[in-house]
Amino acid sequence: MHVLKFIISQTGLLESSVKNTVNLLNQDCTIPFISRYRKEATGNLDEVQVGDIVKYKAQFEALEKRKTTILKALEDQEVLTSELKAKVNACQDSATLEDLYLPYKKSRKTKAETARQNGLEPLAKVIMSQNNSDLESTAQRYVKGAISSSEDALEGARHIIAEWINERSDIRSNLRSQLERHAMISTKVIKSKKDDDNAQKFRDYFEWEEALSRIPSHRLLAILRAEKEGFIRVKIKIDNDHALQRIEHKIITNQNDCSGQIELAISDAYKRLLFPSLSNEALQKAKDKADDAAISIFAKNLKQLLLGSPLGEKRVLAIDPGFRSGCKLVCLDEKGDLKHNETIYPHAPKNDQIGAMKKISFLTEAHKIEAIAIGNGTASRETEALVRKIRFNTDVQVFVVSEAGASIYSASKIARDEFPNYDVTVRGSVSIGRRLQDPLAELVKIDAKSIGVGQYQHDVDQNKLNKELDVVVENCVNSVGVNINTASHSLLSYVSGIGPKLAEKIVSYRSENGSFTSRKDIKKVPRLGDKAFEQGAGFLRIKGGKNPLDDSAVHPESYPIIQQMAQDASVSISELIGNKDILQKINLKNYVTSTIGLLTLEDIIKELEKPGLDIRAQAKVFTFNQTIKTITDLREGQLLPGIVNNITAFGCFVDVGIKESGLIHVSNLSDSFVKDVNEHVHLHQQIIVKVLEVDVARKRIQLKLQTK
Structure with a gap:
């Protein structure tokens, strides 16, 4: 199959669009450049559609490369027939390709190989012919050397037959289909770990069963994490009797001594070779699907975060709040350059609120500060309350800014190179302030996985995740545009072609x-x-x-x-x-x-x-309910302002101004069916929520989106 036909079969796009896009990609053109400046050639494809062409082009090329490797191996073994070559070339998926190659793979020493070395392959062929009426006598002829009895001979022959059955592509394909449609995933807790404190977050899966084809991404990833951490055992199940009957129907044609041996071989092939291999394959396929779903959610969240509302070129005082260690202050000019830094101690144990307020007021006036950015970590609410008590001489806006990933940046080489004479606390405060000025320019300096806007990001395929997130960052940077005279190395590195x-x-x-x-x-x-x-x-x-x-x-x-x-x-x-x-x-x-x-x-x-118009909306001030300070202050039925701080497949998490985020389950996002959470809320959206349930012991808060 030609690459164009393969891509068209996967995407449904017009041949001319695919052909021209592939030509541009072969000329080293980037996704942002193609989707923005080559619309006539592509038929107005957007960056997502161009990205799909890139993905399927890579898949096709990887498949073709594997075909070449397999054909050469078959040719070297002198087993490549024109029929086999045609089958290999016609393959459109890797599973079928590997099934074709399986009988010719050089593998470790198997039971079947040992049986062949003991001269039992002719006996296996006799049994498979299903015409022998005196199998005991026939088997007796092979008793020699390592084979001490006719039963040993028959067992060895069955090992060879089991391998033949395992290598039949039609049988593998049929069982693969059964697993895809009917496989169940079940879990059981490991008794010795049942009362482990770390296991309690997985207690919903101590005994669970569900169709593998319908299990949601987040649930499968949670189950696999629980298994990896040693709290549960996971099994894949289908109707084994039905599966065995279907294999027997394909192989057994006569009922005699031979058919009895074949039945035993089929059972052995199924339990020892076919089911372990293909059930693992089915689980991996479900895992890949779950990975794709989780990565897609992460990518959507990251895009929303990167395209978050910037304050713009304003003078900012940033505060990284803390209790015992104090609150770190930095003053930034319009370009985000550091002008001043120091520490104040308004909270316990020093409780120097008056001194802290005077210092903030003085710095705000001295550096002509236009906005204050407060990190949303420890002591954030207390620090925000303190700042709001200050009567400034000018109109100073106060924002609470996400700290997610700031500590990663502050300890990074990028931060050390940028601020070699300052410690991590100062660098972290600068990052908080710059995020308010321009989230995109600052967040590109941080590994996207550290920003904390995904689900199970450490459990998914890391290479696939990194590639997808890099594409998201690249698309966001190029959709906004970059000031070449002020952009950091990190920001410039994502510009198309740079x-x-x-x-x-x-x-x-x-x-x-x-x-x-x-x-x-x-x-x-x-x-x-x-x-x-x-x-x-x-x-x-x-x-x-x-x-x-x-x-x-x-x-x-x-x-x-x-x-x-x-x-x-x-x-x-x-x-x-x-x-x-x-x-x-x-x-x-x-x-x-x-x-x-x-x-x-x-x-x-x-x-x-509107030349150079920033596609992003401008940042808006948001204020939490000042009477809610801890989870114990929450009551069922309360209406509270909140900010969406993470989106998952099963709902979204909302910051209502306390340490714990509340969950709006998909069922509480709308009175109608919710297909995609992103259709109802977006990251950092300011919303009103209703408190449905508060579980103080488990630190869980159930919320409902108020749409009116």
């Missing part, structure tokens, strides 16, 4: 030569060639540069068309930008070329109307 090494060179060049004044100047960066410029230029912004188009999402390759538009309208480019009256009167058909069509021209007009 990567870590070129990002380092851009930062070095900027440090040595000053700010870039035009997109053309980017080409002066060592080793940044035409391809990298083509892929990245449209996503890099030049603020206050020579050409106003350099601060837009318009690609430099389209500049001549805009110059022609301005000329035709008898205005300068500066006068054209933002002038809706002129822009809406332009007949785009007059500017269509062989490479730039109406789709791209429509994007250009939208961009010219």
Whole structure:
């Protein structure tokens, strides 16, 4: 099968779209560049559809590579027939391919191989012929050497037959199908671990049974984690009698001495070879499906978090709250540069509230602070209450900011390189403040898995997770755009076509030569060639540069068309930008070329109307219910303001201003069926919830979304 047919069969996209996208990918074009600047070629595919083409293209290439390896191995063994070659080439999935190769695999010494070495293969063939009426006498002829009795001979022959049965692709395919449709997953607690404190979070699965095909992602991952940690045993079950009967029906044609031996061989093949292998395969397939679901949720959450509302270029005082160790303060200017840091001790044991309030007030005035960012960790509520008591001379907004991953950043090489003369507490405070200014620019410095917006992220396939999250970060960075003159190395490394090494060179060049004044100047960066410029230029912004188009999402390759538009309208480019009256009167058909069509021209007009517009909403102040300080303050029926801080397949978690987050189960998100949690709430959304149940002992809070 050709790669195009394979991708089309998996995606249902038009052949022309797939063909052109594959050609662009083969030219080292990136997903953001293709989806943004090559819409005519792709038929207006978005980054998700282009990403699917990338995924299935890689799957096809991996399958073809495996086919090549297998064909060479078969050829080396001199067993490759034209029929077998045709079957291998026709395979469209790895499981069927491996079934075909199974009989020819060089494996460790098996019971069947030992039997062959003892000369029992002819006896196995006699039994499989099912024509022998005196099997005992026939078996007696093979009693020699290591074979001391006819029963030994028959047992060895059965081992060979069992291997033959195991290697039959039709039997494997049939059993695989039964497992896919009818397998049950069951669990039992290990008695010695039943009362273990660490096991209690898994107590729902101490005795559980469910259809493997219908088990939700989060439940399967929880069960597998409980098994891994040694608290439960997991089994996959189907109707064994039915499965054996179906195999017997395929093999046994006569009822005689031979059929009795074949029945024994079938039972042995099923219990020792077929079922262990294929049940593990079925469980792994279910695990892969669960991984995909969990990774998809993580990716959606991460995208929402990265595209969270920025405050913008404001002067910020950031506070990393704490009790005994004090609250770390840092003052940041509009660019996020550190201007001052110190520690205050408003809480126990020092309780210097007056001194702390005076210090915050003084620093706010001295550094012309416009907003205060308070980390949401230990002592957050107490610190927020303290700050709100202060009467500032100017309008100072107060925000509570997620600390998730801040400690990871503060101890990282990136943070050490950025602040070599400051300790981790100062770096963490800076990160909190910068997250308020621009969440995307700061969060890209942290390993996405450490941000804490997924479910079971440490249990899923880590390579698959890392790839998916990298794609999300790349798409978010490029959808927003990057100021090349202020962006960190971490942020620049995600720009289309740039990567870590070129990002380092851009930062070095900027440090040595000053700010870039035009997109053309980017080409002066060592080793940044035409391809990298083509892929990245449209996503890099030049603020206050020579050409106003350099601060837009318009690609430099389209500049001549805009110059022609301005000329035709008898205005300068500066006068054209933002002038809706002129822009809406332009007949785009007059500017269509062989490479730039109406789709791209429509994007250009939208961009010219509002050049460099940030797609993200601006940050809004949020205030928790100040009377709720701990879980014991909660009562059933209370209505509380909250912020969605995590989304899972089974619901979302909400911060209501205390240490424990409450859960809105999917059944409490809406009065109607909820197919996707993200259709009802999004990360960091400010909502009103109703308290349904409070379990203080287990520290669990059940909530309901109030939609009216």
